[in-house]
Amino acid sequence: MSAVLTASELWKTFGEKEVLRGISLELATHEVVALIGPSGSGKSTLLRCLNLLEPIDDGRILLGEEDISDPRVKPDAVRARFGVVFQHYNLFPHLSVLDNVTLASRVVHGVARATAEERGTRLLERIGLADKAREHPDRLSGGQQQRAAIVRAIATDPEVLLLDEITSALDPELVGEVLDLVRELAADGATILMATHEMAFARDVAHRVLFLDGGVVVEEGPAAELFAAPREARTREFLARMS
Amino acid sequence: MLIAAASTVVVGALVWAFVINTEGWAKVQAFFLDPAIALASLPKIWDGFLLNLEVLAISVVTVGVVALLIATFRTLRGPVFFPLRVIAAAYTDLFRGMPFIIVLYIVGIGIPTITNTRIPPIVLGVIAVTLTYSSYVAEVMRAGIEAVHPSQRLAARALGLGYVQTLVRIVLPQAIRKITPPLMNDFVAMQKDVGLVSILGAVDAVRAAQIAASQTYNFTPYIVAGVLFVLLAIPTIRLTDWYSARLRDREQMGSIV
Structure with missing residues (x-):
């Protein structure tokens, strides 16, 4: 398996606070990696730094072979190769669900409207929201909105999908439908890096797990191993608190 | 509905009876509401009013463009744009603070004087209106831009939009x-x-009314001009009310607009 995304020694400070303190990770094609760790451990910041939504202070990020942390790289073009799903969905309230899904294809990737809509409709059909295509997002439930947001993120066939605690804002009974969709994408071979608090889901779907605390990777390993027999005391403590 | 109608009729009748029985009503009528003078002055006032409409129509466009530019400057982030932000802030401070009539004098009389050229009053009027109103509108636009949650920008940038x-x-x-x-x-x-462009020497509705009033020693032409402006404003006012109510309704239905 070849590496799609390679980050080495990422540092990031907000004012006085060091949020990332030399984080490295590698993501192979078709691999699903979960980032776990307490709030404030740097998971969200790490995800935002990887697709250049936040500039890093130091370190190197390779997307495929390309060094995207090089200041000469155009960040918009890099971001277009990632798909991101946020905790609060962040759908565009003034656009229909279908327009939300097709916006990037049309505006960033120059796909003709008809083609983009055909594909967008197919994707919405797949998640059972075809009848909501012309509705605005506020007519959808939280779970439907988040699934629409996932479809928006994958509509442009991104090389890497970044999921930032996508079930944290959902009512418990809506979490399942969203996780099922992610499970499907993983089974279809998507490359996914996800920050999550759903330990059972991470154990079930992720190939590897990274435990972050205080801006560093405390421990990493295959999901089954890390959850069954964590090596570090801090990991054990965290997992004990989460269960 | 019935009660409202009845109460309106009663109040209307009382006001009417009170007004026409007041001492001096005849005088008011003669000086402000002379139908013959109203009719006679209307054509010239109407011609002038068309000039006001022209200034208004052009200004709507120029104000919109300048205001959007200023508002965009004010919302730019990053140290590189510091000078643009300062200029935009100074502009809005200056023209929101300065009385419109002073802007009119400076633009309308100052510019032709120092450049020693004849500039049509309509152009000067548009410049003055644009300077003052773009500063107000820019602030409204800035507030609107900043009211859009940052997560919306984030989501758009994450999709690769510039x-x-x-x-x-x-x-x-x-x-x-x-x-x-x-x-x-x-x-x-x-x-x-x-209507204030009249002080630039343009024969607009107000100036036409002034001329007619001084010729007839009667204030009715001013009323005629005033009524024209009110009639112009009413549709916009009603439309604003209707739109605000619709927004309120939609928000109550739980939509984010």
């Missing part, structure tokens, strides 16, 4: 929905302030 694409497709459409009622208020204010 700064301008994000502004045009995501931020502005949402901002415009939020600021339409206050913008329409500014539009109403502008509709009457275009």
Whole structure:
């Protein structure tokens, strides 16, 4: 398996606070990696730094072979190769669900409207929201909105999908439908890096797990191993608190 | 419904009876509400009013463009844009603070004097209205732009949209929905302030009324001009009310607009 995304020694400070303190990770094609760790451990910041939504202070990020942390790289073009799903969905309230899904294809990737809509409709059909295509997002439930947001993120066939605690804002009974969709994408071979608090889901779907605390990777390993027999005391403590 | 109608009739009748029985009503009628003078002065006032409309029509466009530019400058982030932010802030401070009539004097009389050229009053009027009103409208637009949650920009940038694409497709459409009622208020204010171009020597509705009034020693022409401005404003005012109510309803239905 070849590496799609390679980050080495990422540092990031907000004012006085060091949020990332030399984080490295590698993501192979078709691999699903979960980032776990307490709030404030740097998971969200790490995800935002990887697709250049936040500039890093130091370190190197390779997307495929390309060094995207090089200041000469155009960040918009890099971001277009990632798909991101946020905790609060962040759908565009003034656009229909279908327009939300097709916006990037049309505006960033120059796909003709008809083609983009055909594909967008197919994707919405797949998640059972075809009848909501012309509705605005506020007519959808939280779970439907988040699934629409996932479809928006994958509509442009991104090389890497970044999921930032996508079930944290959902009512418990809506979490399942969203996780099922992610499970499907993983089974279809998507490359996914996800920050999550759903330990059972991470154990079930992720190939590897990274435990972050205080801006560093405390421990990493295959999901089954890390959850069954964590090596570090801090990991054990965290997992004990989460269960 | 019936009660409202009855009460309106009673109040109307009382006011009417009270007014026409007041001492001096005849005098008021003669000096302010002379139908013959109203009719005679109307054509010239109407011609002047068309000039006001012309200034208004052009100004709506220039104010919109300049205001959007200023508002964009004020919302730019990053140290590189510091000078632009300062200039935009100084502009809005200056022209929101300065009385419109002073701007009119400076532009309308100052510019032709120092350049020693004859500039049509309509051009000067548009410049003055634009300077003052773009500062108000820019602030409304800025408030609207900033009211769009940062997560919306984030989501758009994450999809690969550039700064301008994000502004045009995501931020502005949402901002415009939020600021339409206050913008329409500014539009109403502008509709009457275009009457002030009369002091530039343009024969607009107000100046035409002034001429007619001095010829007839009667104030009725002013009333005629005033009524024209009110008639112009009413549709906008009603439209603002209707739109605000619709926004309120939609928000109560739980939509984010």
